[in-house]
Amino acid sequence: MSATAAQASGxxxxxxxxxxxxxxxxxxxxxxxxxxxxxxxNIALPSAQSDLGISDGNRQWxxxxxxxxxxxxxxxxxxxxxxxxxxxxxxxGLAGFxxxxxxxxxxxxxxxxxxxxxxxxxxGALLAPAALSLxxxxxxxxxxxxxxxxxxxxxxxxxxxxxxxxxxxxTEYLNWRWTFFVNVPFAVVxxxxxxxxxxxxxxxxxxxxxxxxxxxxxxxxxxxxxxxFTRAESDGWGDALTVSMFVASAVLLGAFVLVESKVKAxxxxxxxxxxxxxxxxxxxxxxxxxxxxxxxxxxxxxxQVVKGYSPVKTGFAFLPMIAGMITGSTQIxxxxxxxxxxxxxxGPGFLVASVGMLLLTQLEIGSSYPALLLPxxxxxxxxxxxxxxxxxxxxxxxxxxxxxxxxSAMVNTSQQVGGAIGTALxxxxxxxxxxxxxxxxxxxxxxxxxxxxxxxxxxxxxxxAIWFAVGILVLAGVIALTLVNAGRPGSTTVGGSPAASSExxxxxxxxxAVPVIAH
Numbered sequence: 136m137s138a139t140a141a142q143a144s145g146x147x148x149x150x151x152x153x154x155x156x157x158x159x160x161x162x163x164x165x166x167x168x169x170x171x172x173x174x175x176x177n178i179a180l181p182s183a184q185s186d187l188g189i190s191d192g193n194r195q196w197x198x199x200x201x202x203x204x205x206x207x208x209x210x211x212x213x214x215x216x217x218x219x220x221x222x223x224x225x226x227x228g229l230a231g232f233x234x235x236x237x238x239x240x241x242x243x244x245x246x247x248x249x250x251x252x253x254x255x256x257x258x259g260a261l262l263a264p265a266a267l268s269l270x271x272x273x274x275x276x277x278x279x280x281x282x283x284x285x286x287x288x289x290x291x292x293x294x295x296x297x298x299x300x301x302x303x304x305x306t307e308y309l310n311w312r313w314t315f316f317v318n319v320p321f322a323v324v325x326x327x328x329x330x331x332x333x334x335x336x337x338x339x340x341x342x343x344x345x346x347x348x349x350x351x352x353x354x355x356x357x358x359x360x361x362x363x364f365t366r367a368e369s370d371g372w373g374d375a376l377t378v379s380m381f382v383a384s385a386v387l388l389g390a391f392v393l394v395e396s397k398v399k400a401x402x403x404x405x406x407x408x409x410x411x412x413x414x415x416x417x418x419x420x421x422x423x424x425x426x427x428x429x430x431x432x433x434x435x436x437x438x439q440v441v442k443g444y445s446p447v448k449t450g451f452a453f454l455p456m457i458a459g460m461i462t463g464s465t466q467i468x469x470x471x472x473x474x475x476x477x478x479x480x481x482g483p484g485f486l487v488a489s490v491g492m493l494l495l496t497q498l499e500i501g502s503s504y505p506a507l508l509l510p511x512x513x514x515x516x517x518x519x520x521x522x523x524x525x526x527x528x529x530x531x532x533x534x535x536x537x538x539x540x541x542x543s544a545m546v547n548t549s550q551q552v553g554g555a556i557g558t559a560l561x562x563x564x565x566x567x568x569x570x571x572x573x574x575x576x577x578x579x580x581x582x583x584x585x586x587x588x589x590x591x592x593x594x595x596x597x598x599x600a601i602w603f604a605v606g607i608l609v610l611a612g613v614i615a616l617t618l619v620n621a622g623r624p625g626s627t628t629v630g631g632s633p634a635a636s637s638e639x640x641x642x643x644x645x646x647x648a649v650p651v652i653a654h
Contacts, residue, residue, distance in 0.1 A: 204256025206551030228262030240315035303450030349402030356387030415618030425557035459516020468524030484522025569596030
């Protein structure tokens with residue numbers, strides 16, 4: 136839909152071209168901060184764990200607390216942005232994220248660190264949907280929108296590389312605390328720029344009442360689910376509290392679905408997730424992220440603890456994966472997604488990534504980086520980048536305007552919750568395998584070889600968990616190939632029927648997919 140058509144249909148359009156592109160700079164800067172923060176923390180985690188006395192069983196909470204708060208509150212954050220206005224939510228999210236980052240940098244124990252990470256996630260959940268919806272309402276012309284989201288996505292992808300390298304330098308030459316403090320200037324500049332530059336189009340707020348039961352049930356259900364996986368690591372899968380957490384999660388999330396089907400203004404309209412293609416995208420993305428997030432944690436520890444890499448060298452070691460992701464997204468996915476059906480990019484993409492993961496099951500203490508890790512990372516990056524680009528676009532194809540925000544938030548939710556589950560589940564599997572290996576091998580080993588057995592146990596734990604990740608990625612590929620049946624973007628049919636329902640077709644905005652770039 137062109138800007139002219141948008142104006143004719145009553146959709147507000149920002150007319151200041153220069154302001155729109157300036158606003159994109161600050162929105163992209165905020166996204167850079169969020170992506171950079173995630174990768175920086177991965178690099179700094181071993182140092183922070185040692186300094187704060189965090190146990191191996193609890194270290195995952197540095198990652199999981201952020202991912203769970205972010206994923207659990209994204210739908211709520213998107214709804215708040217609808218109520219407050221996108222610009223106000225965006226600036227508030229930036230200010231809160233900066234304050235939480237300062238708290239994390241000043242942490243004196245594990246509990247303070249976990250709390251700061253949860254606060255970062257909560258404010259990130261307000262920031263992310265506000266940023267995406269600002270781009271969507273300011274760039275209404277299809278070509279401009281594609282360019283804006285392309286720039287946004289490229290900066291987000293590049294932010295991962297910046298975070299890995301910057302995190303290494305800050306950890307090695309200053310202190311792990313600076314990996315948190317560095318967010319503050321990013322947030323201040325982005326917030327100030329957004330306040331003075333962004334001109335949010337008038338109107339478009341959702342004035343319907345807030346679905347408080349939906350917020351409470353969805354958040355508590357997700358917390359119970361991830362806590363159940365976390366408890367399983369330290370107390371076993373048969374532990375009474377572990378089982379009760381899984382049962383509570385099933386009850387709470389079931390009640391959430393029931394409530395959403397009854398209330399007039401649901402937090403998550405069920406029509407968003409019951410459409411075959413969107414459901415397939417959310418499910419396959421969530422599964423793929425489960426496999427990927429645990430891998431980042433294992434490789435960081437493998438490179439630093441087993442191989443003895445410095446934080447800086449570890450950061451550079453991840454660059455082939457980031458390069459593969461950017462190449463797969465911009466040179467393969469973006470070029471082909473208007474020529475072939477999304478499933479023929481998503482399915483093969485996830486399967487190529489699973490081949491890269493399969494290579495990593497061969498890890499040993501003395502494994503060569505150029506011979507094993509380099510090709511594995513390139514395949515992982517290329518596969519995931521190729522699959523993600525069309526998936527993000529398809530996730531909001533044919534969505535009614537009033538559901539576009541929540542559909543975008545659902546993409547981020549499936550990724551963030553998948554990340555939280557993946558970190559907890561795969562860490563549980565790895566730790567259990569390590570304990571079992573050491574128990575079986577250390578008794579007959581001479582004293583001088585016991586440290587070697589411990590290290591071998593670590594690597595055995597990593598490869599055992601990576602085997603599970605291979606299976607999860609293959610399942611994601613199969614789901615994408617079977618559930619997603621949309622034609623080429625821009626075609627007039629989705630799965631052999633009109634791309635939008637008769638209800639959707641009443642609004643001209645529905646002709647345009649709102650691409651979402653999430654990392």
